[in-house]
Amino acid sequence: MRPSTNTRPIVAAACLLILVGMILAPVGAANVTVNSGMKNSDIQNLIDNAKSGDTIKFNGGDYQNVSIVINKKLNVVGTKNVVLNGTDSADSNGKTTFVFYFTSKSSGTVLSGFNINTYTDYAVILNNVNNVNIANNNINGGAKGSIYVASSSNINLTQNTIKNSDGNGVTIDSSKSVTLYKNLINHNHGDGVTVLNTQITNFTLNKISYNELNAITLKNSNNTLIHNNSINNNKGNGIDLYNTKTTNITGNNITYNILNGILFDGCTTFTYVSYNYFIHNLNGIYLDSISYGDIIVTNFIAKSYKSAFTPYEFDYTGTGIMVGDNFKDDDSKINIYYNSILGNEAYSIKSNVNYGYLTVGANFYGTNDKWACAVCPMIKTDMLYAKVVKGVNGVKLIFYQPSNANQQVTQVIDQSVNWIVSELNPDGTITQIKNKLGQITNGTSFFNFTRNNSKTYIVTAIINGVQYTYQWDPDNNTDQPNNGTGNSNGTKPGPGNSNSTGTGNNTNGTGGTVNNGTGGQSNSNGTGNGNSGSGTSNSNGTVTGSGEDITQVGFEGTSANNGGQQSAGDSSGGSESGVEVAIKNAITKTVTNPFNNLGIIALLGLIGIGYFKRDKFK
Numbered sequence: 001m002r003p004s005t006n007t008r009p010i011v012a013a014a015c016l017l018i019l020v021g022m023i024l025a026p027v028g029a030a031n032v033t034v035n036s037g038m039k040n041s042d043i044q045n046l047i048d049n050a051k052s053g054d055t056i057k058f059n060g061g062d063y064q065n066v067s068i069v070i071n072k073k074l075n076v077v078g079t080k081n082v083v084l085n086g087t088d089s090a091d092s093n094g095k096t097t098f099v100f101y102f103t104s105k106s107s108g109t110v111l112s113g114f115n116i117n118t119y120t121d122y123a124v125i126l127n128n129v130n131n132v133n134i135a136n137n138n139i140n141g142g143a144k145g146s147i148y149v150a151s152s153s154n155i156n157l158t159q160n161t162i163k164n165s166d167g168n169g170v171t172i173d174s175s176k177s178v179t180l181y182k183n184l185i186n187h188n189h190g191d192g193v194t195v196l197n198t199q200i201t202n203f204t205l206n207k208i209s210y211n212e213l214n215a216i217t218l219k220n221s222n223n224t225l226i227h228n229n230s231i232n233n234n235k236g237n238g239i240d241l242y243n244t245k246t247t248n249i250t251g252n253n254i255t256y257n258i259l260n261g262i263l264f265d266g267c268t269t270f271t272y273v274s275y276n277y278f279i280h281n282l283n284g285i286y287l288d289s290i291s292y293g294d295i296i297v298t299n300f301i302a303k304s305y306k307s308a309f310t311p312y313e314f315d316y317t318g319t320g321i322m323v324g325d326n327f328k329d330d331d332s333k334i335n336i337y338y339n340s341i342l343g344n345e346a347y348s349i350k351s352n353v354n355y356g357y358l359t360v361g362a363n364f365y366g367t368n369d370k371w372a373c374a375v376c377p378m379i380k381t382d383m384l385y386a387k388v389v390k391g392v393n394g395v396k397l398i399f400y401q402p403s404n405a406n407q408q409v410t411q412v413i414d415q416s417v418n419w420i421v422s423e424l425n426p427d428g429t430i431t432q433i434k435n436k437l438g439q440i441t442n443g444t445s446f447f448n449f450t451r452n453n454s455k456t457y458i459v460t461a462i463i464n465g466v467q468y469t470y471q472w473d474p475d476n477n478t479d480q481p482n483n484g485t486g487n488s489n490g491t492k493p494g495p496g497n498s499n500s501t502g503t504g505n506n507t508n509g510t511g512g513t514v515n516n517g518t519g520g521q522s523n524s525n526g527t528g529n530g531n532s533g534s535g536t537s538n539s540n541g542t543v544t545g546s547g548e549d550i551t552q553v554g555f556e557g558t559s560a561n562n563g564g565q566q567s568a569g570d571s572s573g574g575s576e577s578g579v580e581v582a583i584k585n586a587i588t589k590t591v592t593n594p595f596n597n598l599g600i601i602a603l604l605g606l607i608g609i610g611y612f613k614r615d616k617f618k
Helices: 008-024 040-049 089-093 562-567 574-588 598-612
Strands: 031-034 055-058 061-063 068-070 075-078 082-085 100-102 110-112 115-118 124-127 130-135 138-141 145-150 153-158 161-163 168-173 176-181 184-186 193-196 199-204 207-209 216-219 222-227 230-232 239-250 253-255 262-274 277-279 285-287 290-292 295-297 300-302 321-323 335-337 340-342 358-363 379-383 385-390 394-401 415-424 430-440 444-448 456-463 466-472 498-500 522-524
Touching: 031 040, 040 068, 124 130, 138 145, 145 161, 161 168, 168 184, 385 456, 385 466, 394 456, 394 466, 415 444, 430 444, 430 456, 444 456
Parallel strands: 031 055, 055 075, 061 082, 068 100, 075 110, 082 115, 100 124, 110 130, 115 138, 124 145, 130 153, 138 161, 145 168, 153 176, 161 184, 168 193, 176 199, 184 207, 193 216, 199 222, 207 230, 216 239, 222 239, 230 253, 239 262, 253 277, 262 285, 262 290, 262 295, 277 300, 285 321, 295 335, 300 340, 335 358, 358 379, 498 522
Antiparallel strands: 385 394, 394 444, 415 430, 415 456, 456 466
16 A cells, blocks of 8 residues: 655645735736716826726717826827817916826826817926827817927827917927927927927928928937928928037928028038928028038029018028028038039029138039029039930930039939920921920939931920930931020029120021120120021020129929929838837737746646655655
């Protein structure tokens, strides 16, 4: 007979471990429901009693007099048609009023899916908090602004509509790592966004428009990225830089702002401005800072307009790149090159007597005629030229730099070009057979067309009203590009009298165009020196003034901004999905407990030990 085995110690130990596991195991995140009939105090009690990681779900309906403090990590989610109405009732006590206030204990919180209408000081305040996502909300109003971020880090504002505040749409102060992605920020009575004393701010794919002051103001802030945003129709500057360092402004459409596309002010260090479209601003870029290592390269700057109804003197308006009275740079000098600067009402680039002569790199001024590039005499510049050359199956437009061994330049911003193919008839007349809008990409536009090898064709590329031609000859295919000053209506001479001669291309032309400029008179006599027929000259006489102004090429037709609209699209590849997935997970993910099965595992382990050592128990 086997001796009896005493298993009571094993069972007791297993039960103890199960009990301990149950005590130590945290409870999974809960869903807490809020209904529109609840008072604000009741909602606050639910939040105060919730556990960290819980989801606070607001059901549809209107909520009145909402003012909620978030004091722990929560997922605060509004279902469809949730409207929160704030009040300014606490203002008489001298306290800052709000709809949502995030304390330092609320790090990791998500706020999503609300329509917020408020007369409080702010709709949302984040104070000394980390890792908060504000996403997919419609925020309307705020006596001092809509969103205020102070002394916080890793804050994401994603796909919100922020409008109609009496202050700034968003104010970011003394914070670090703040991202604004795909927000609509408009019709605020201050700036769209103001960033103060902040490190690392990213603006991507936002639309910031119709604000009473600037779209974006950066002050005493470093390491800022402004990429692929639409910044238009603001009553101040598109972007205002004051005492900034390491600012990267790329791929934006900055258009139709009442003041400058970008204002450099205070002290600007290592600002990189590239691949932006500045169209129809007071000035494209206004340089009025102490500049250290700033670079302006491969931008499109057009249609800047003159105005006497701005804070600037009239002579300081209407220019592509304007150098203000306060501008200074160090020994490294500001770098300005490979920009397309054309069709501005006053100048392409203008300096002032305080600074003196400014030397810039090679830019495309919408013409191959150095006397028509609209650069003031205090600017020393090289030029990029355009020409049409023979390609494999047709022709192509390229840009090149004569001062650099005619090297082709590809760092030219994308812009539109109009292609025209005409057939040169035996009697000398010309018959147009094709007209097509093309695109310049990476400094080249290709144009292929069907040809009869026994005929002569004249292929014309038109940029900003200026023609660049190529004669496709069946015998020798001679490359005969024009000088890029033709078919431009209206030149703008400076003060003084001047005479110039227009030259026709490939036809016996009727001569240049006579232009009477403001502040002076000009007489131009064109002569045609073509090869055949009695045609009309393709080039106007260019006019140069003896005063400070330089003749600029006339602006005709639509601006080349198609490329700009394409550059600031509605998606950004992987970056979009990354942000949205992170927010979705933060809202819906249930907290799992790694200790839930601790007691069961311990019980199975002890049973196994007891089985193999059963003979030792008496």
